[in-house]
Amino acid sequence: MGTKGAVVGEPPPRSALVTGATGFVGSHLAKRLVRDGWSVHAVVRAACEFPESDEMARVHRYLCDGRVESVIDAVAAAKPDVVFHLASLFIAQHQAADVDRLVESNILFGSQLLEAMAQARVACLVNAGTSWQHFHGPDYDPVNLYAATKQAVTDIIRYYVDACGIRCITLKLFDTYGPDDRRRKLLSLLIQAARTGEPLALSPGEQVMDLIFVEDVVEAFLVASGMLLDGCEPAYQDFAVSGGQRVSLRELVKLCEEIMGARIPVNWGARAYRPREVMVPEWFADGLPGWRPRYSLREGLSRVLLPGAA
Amino acid sequence: MGTKGAVVGEPPPRSALVTGATGFVGSHLAKRLVRDGWSVHAVVRAACEFPESDEMARVHRYLCDGRVESVIDAVAAAKPDVVFHLASLFIAQHQAADVDRLVESNILFGSQLLEAMAQARVACLVNAGTSWQHFHGPDYDPVNLYAATKQAVTDIIRYYVDACGIRCITLKLFDTYGPDDRRRKLLSLLIQAARTGEPLALSPGEQVMDLIFVEDVVEAFLVASGMLLDGCEPAYQDFAVSGGQRVSLRELVKLCEEIMGARIPVNWGARAYRPREVMVPEWFADGLPGWRPRYSLREGLSRVLLPGAA
The missing domain is CATH 3.40.50.720 (NAD(P)-binding Rossmann-like Domain)
Structure with missing residues (x-):
């Protein structure tokens, strides 16, 4: 060519x-x-x-x-x-x-x-x-x-x-x-709990996530x-x-339940917060010029939680 | 006790x-x-x-x-x-x-x-x-x-x-x-050159040292x-x-010659400056409270250059 x-x-x-x-x-x-x-x-x-x-x-x-x-x-x-x-x-x-x-x-x-x-x-x-x-x-x-x-x-x-x-x-x-996340992170654990009915032990859940x-x-x-x-x-x-939308862990679980149309069994407070848990992200900084997130949290979560949504 | x-x-x-x-x-x-x-x-x-x-x-x-x-x-x-x-x-x-x-x-x-x-x-x-x-x-x-x-x-x-x-x-x-410096640094090389008469290859020597x-x-x-x-x-x-007294490399060699009462053979300019040579230290900062150097450059150099001066 x-x-x-x-x-x-x-x-x-x-x-x-x-x-x-x-x-x-x-x-x-x-x-x-x-x-x-x-x-x-x-x-x-x-x-x-x-x-x-x-x-x-x-x-x-x-x-x-x-x-x-x-x-x-x-x-x-x-x-x-x-x-x-x-x-x-x-x-x-x-x-x-x-x-x-x-x-x-x-x-x-x-x-x-x-x-x-x-x-x-x-x-x-x-x-x-x-x-x-x-x-x-x-x-x-x-x-x-x-x-x-x-x-x-x-x-x-x-x-x-x-x-x-x-x-x-x-x-x-x-x-x-996002999809194909092999890290043992929260969303994978939530999906697993919803599937198995096995309650997931979490902190009190008031920490705000971005x-x-x-x-x-x-x-x-x-x-x-x-x-x-x-x-x-x-x-x-x-x-x-930054994703630009901040939600507490409790709100996140609620949103996941809504999207999946299923209850996610969680034992709130069964774990302590980490010693240096970020309760509210206090850092705001310049975003990258010419870029902003296109996926709302609901859209992004749907891609992960609803197989075939992508 | x-x-x-x-x-x-x-x-x-x-x-x-x-x-x-x-x-x-x-x-x-x-x-x-x-x-x-x-x-x-x-x-x-x-x-x-x-x-x-x-x-x-x-x-x-x-x-x-x-x-x-x-x-x-x-x-x-x-x-x-x-x-x-x-x-x-x-x-x-x-x-x-x-x-x-x-x-x-x-x-x-x-x-x-x-x-x-x-x-x-x-x-x-x-x-x-x-x-x-x-x-x-x-x-x-x-x-x-x-x-x-x-x-x-x-x-x-x-x-x-x-x-x-x-x-x-x-x-x-x-x-x-100071004394007992086993690093291959300038003063050791100057002493050696004075002793052996073998000229020391140095840069043009205008860089200021602290x-x-x-x-x-x-x-x-x-x-x-x-x-x-x-x-x-x-x-x-x-x-x-900081030692508080800044001298060029050329001035330093002169001072060493004075203290030793001997000529130090140097080939000035036989080496290039380093690519990122600090020509003049541009950084001044707060010194440690309650501390300042007690040794003038002449006193300190005498301890190194004149055996038995300590």
Whole structure:
């Protein structure tokens, strides 16, 4: 296909490298990129199971073994226009034995990735952060060690931005949800409780959540990559990616019951709140320019709760 | 020795755990603490050579093997009043192969130390940072990857401060010097050049340095520990530790020649400046309350350059 055959106004196909492509948001993003005609590469750990689908079969995979050299080789081979860094280890409340894994997954791997980008002169990075870097407001104030590791890797990224010509947008995500979520998170547990009739033990349920549908998150990553490819300034920026609708856990369960037309058995208060539970998200920040969520909570939940609704 | 025998006004002996006790500032600090009557503990890597001296022989040593468990065991056994965290890997200009080591030494080990402090309910931490976290001013702006790892571990520390009741003062050090410096740094090279007559290849030499004598640095660590033990607020603070006298590299060499009464053969300009050379330190910040350097540059250099001057 020569360039003369290109449709006027249609951007040329781009190439992307996705980390965390075996995870929830990462796999949705990788599939979307494939559908949109991108050439998609993924850096994966040897131990990761790669999700099977027609789209995922078209993703080029590079194994990394934990050392910087393997990441350098992968990025040099892929030479993408944009890197989407979504790989991370999420642990809400860590134990002592998790410290090494959190640092290795969330800081060491990110540092290796940036070094590899610098070496290969790959300039554009969209990085996934978390709203939990901001427990009580706009300053750094981590909810948990996971959020602290996300902030720490940002410090490393900023060195590469200053010194090596890399440009980065960090998207700080609120609570993501959507189909094909293999994480053991609330919605899966609610569906299971509704099916089995086995009561689900939850906290008193007054905490307010900011849920964002995965397709909206994927769209935010694409918008951010477009900004970087268009040469946006400054070279480092971050934005909040919020669903825009906040509901308490109790309200969420009610809404799920309505959508499913079924009762969900819950033992409210059978669990305590976490020691540092975010009762009301106190952080509001600039959203990504040119992006806003398209899915209302009801629409998004319907996609998850009603098979065939998509 | 019963408490009745204690001298009025003399504080009781304290116990300290020092990381980096085999390094330059760390070994000076450990020896000073021993001389001042502290019970001194050191966490060391199996591979480290422990400096020999009467004072160092009185330091309790705990081996750590790179995993969090060994650090937890060490801190639990030492149960110090204060932890002085000086261990770090310094690399001015890193190569790709250094990335893993920098993250492991400067972020992973620090994270393990904080987890160990939280577990053992050890609350007071004096942490060594670097002026190079501030290339062009008060905001975070790292000179090199080393400085970025120092900033990153601070974000981890701040989680433990917020969530686990730890209290920390970070001292951001300018360029330290003093006797018994086994690092291959400028002064050692100047002494060697004066002795051998072999010309030393240096940059053009216009960069301005802020040198601080090691005994002044040690005093700053002690003052910071006193503030923490006295319950200073807020729970996280940082301060600059500057020698207060800035000289160009050329002026420094001249001063050394004067003190030694000998010519130091230098090939000025035989090396290029580093890509991100700090030509003039642009960062000025609050110094530690109640502390200021006691050694003029001339006095400090005399201690290094004139054997027997101490």
